[in-house]
């Protein structure tokens with residue numbers, strides 16, 4: 317089947333219209349669509365429109381995620397805040413939380429905001445990027461449905477728990493380390509399932525500790541506790557898997573203990589066999605560079621470090637070294653010019669949404 321592409325603005329509008337039809341207020345639908353589109357534009361295909369129907373639309377229809385987001389401030393100090401998202405739209409909650417952290421950092425040098433009772437917020441890099449664009453270092457993380465097994469365990473316990481840093485530089489794009497603390501996150505497994513391809517060896521293990529590569533089966537078995545994603549570094553101690561396990565645990569602790577939110581299996585989103593709120597927790601930190609040094613000087617040092625890394629000796633068979641955020645920036649340029657590729661199964665879901673919601677929207681492939 318030939319690949320179809322969609323212009324970014326059009327894809328964003330489609331997502332906005334869908335969420336609007338499901339009761340998400342216009343301004344909030346815009347925010348949600350922008351976060352999802354940011355993923356699609358940067359080549360993070362696991363976290364954009366491919367999640368629209370299976371995650372957001374489904375959870376809204378099930379009534380376990382609220383279309384109208386009401387964020388409550390539970391506690392607040394000059395540099396800190398604790399928010400309750402009341403199961404609203406995760407992207408709206410997270411944007412507000414990082415916005416508040418930035419505001420506090422602007423006044424006092426640092427800001428940290430934690431959230432409980434939230435829902436899936438998409439790519440963590442969007443929020444770390446908000447801070448980087450404001451001349452700050454952004455750090456954020458989120459817990460998620462149980463997926464990663466602890467070192468020497470086989471039961472999925474921790475979420476894929478992204479730990480994400482955005483750091484401004486003197487280049488056209490920030491340093492952006494935005495990834496899960498598992499070797500692969502759930503969305504990548506979903507992409508393999510969509511494409512009907514086996515996954516690379518040893519991203520996932522079964523109850524006996526053997527590697528599994530059947531993506532669709534793994535997705536079903538993760539929720540049932542019969543399969544687990546491996547932490548960064550892999551199984552056991554040989555590849556340093558305990559480091560990924562440790563970082564995933566750090567994210568779980570920071571996402572749940574400060575906000576006194578749910579954790580581990582409390583985030584499954586299913587109770588007594590029925591859909592239930594995910595009750596996710598997040599944390600957002602903004603560190604204002606101007607409180608430490610001149611912003612331009614910081615950016616120049618950051619840029620110099622990255623350029624020196626890229627210019628270092630290449631491994632045999634490789635002619636380029638990247639720094640984090642670079643590939644996404646290159647893909648952003650490409651996709652702005654060429655459009656966003658839409659997988660056949662995603663295209664089908666978009667057509668289903670148009671039909672089910674009675675939308676008057678034309679796709680480029682109509």
Ligand SMILES: NC(=O)c1ccc[n+]([C@@H]2O[C@H](COP(=O)([O-])OP(=O)(O)OC[C@H]3O[C@@H](n4cnc5c(N)ncnc54)[C@H](O)[C@@H]3O)[C@@H](O)[C@H]2O)c1
Nearest residue numbers: 438439440460476478492493494495496501638639640641
């Ligand atoms: N909300 C959630 O619950 C949740 C959970 C897990 C992941 N996520 C999101 O999923 C997205 C993808 O996560 P992932 O774990 O699949 O990421 P990944 O494994 O694709 O890694 C991406 C990161 O690695 C960097 N990178 C890639 N190749 C590189 C190279 N050769 N040299 C240097 N840096 C390189 C990228 O610039 C980027 O920062 C992220 O945006 C993350 O926030 C969200």
